[in-house]
Amino acid sequence: MLRPKITTKERIIEASIKLFNLNGLVNVRLQHIADEAGISVGNLAYHYYSKEAIMIKIVDQLTELIDPIIDEEKEFPGLMDFDTQLAKFYHFLMKYSFFFIDLLEIKRNYPKLYEKRKLITEHISEQIHHWLIQNEKNGILIKELRPDHYRILAHTTWMIITFYLTKPVDHGSPEDSERVFKEVVWSQILPHFTKAGRLEFDLLIERLLDSFTPEMND
Numbered sequence: 001m002l003r004p005k006i007t008t009k010e011r012i013i014e015a016s017i018k019l020f021n022l023n024g025l026v027n028v029r030l031q032h033i034a035d036e037a038g039i040s041v042g043n044l045a046y047h048y049y050s051k052e053a054i055m056i057k058i059v060d061q062l063t064e065l066i067d068p069i070i071d072e073e074k075e076f077p078g079l080m081d082f083d084t085q086l087a088k089f090y091h092f093l094m095k096y097s098f099f100f101i102d103l104l105e106i107k108r109n110y111p112k113l114y115e116k117r118k119l120i121t122e123h124i125s126e127q128i129h130h131w132l133i134q135n136e137k138n139g140i141l142i143k144e145l146r147p148d149h150y151r152i153l154a155h156t157t158w159m160i161i162t163f164y165l166t167k168p169v170d171h172g173s174p175e176d177s178e179r180v181f182k183e184v185v186w187s188q189i190l191p192h193f194t195k196a197g198r199l200e201f202d203l204l205i206e207r208l209l210d211s212f213t214p215e216m217n218d
Helices: 008-023 030-037 041-047 051-066 079-095 097-101 103-109 111-137 149-166 174-192 195-210
Strands: none
Touching: 008 030, 008 041, 008 051, 008 097, 030 041, 030 051, 051 079, 051 097, 051 111, 079 097, 079 111, 079 149, 079 174, 079 195, 097 103, 097 111, 097 149, 103 111, 111 149, 149 174, 174 195
């Protein structure tokens, strides 16, 4: 099936995301984006008058995609449910990696967009925390070692996820990267399993990671 023809505005956004991810937000100029999109700078400016206008559109796009994933009403109680959630996080974060890596650039130059970024990251961290507490109650995880231990673990896990985005070259081939991403996250949770939780992890998640075959793109 032929891919539907995309509009010039869509080409600009795709080119911008690609270049921001590859080169960093601060290093990309409108001329670079126009060249990547195969249009003139004048044509680009007709649709998006500045890099900030492009950023606003990208953030609107990524917000629309992430909102269903971080929905506060969304439940994923089991280990397999959380593993599926990690896959969703992975694909979203890889598509918009610059938005999570270029923190200082966004904070300094796009304060309103920084606030949106902050809200998204807080929701992700809170969702991980909710899952940890839920599984503590279900006997899958041990009791918190100290007050707010699992809230701190959720925040630490998010920080490790963010660091992972800065070092994709160290994680093997792109096809293997999702499995390594999951292993990095699960390794933070592993010491906190009860005996029952570790058994469930070994039967479900460990086996899944060992047999993981990522979907290949043509």
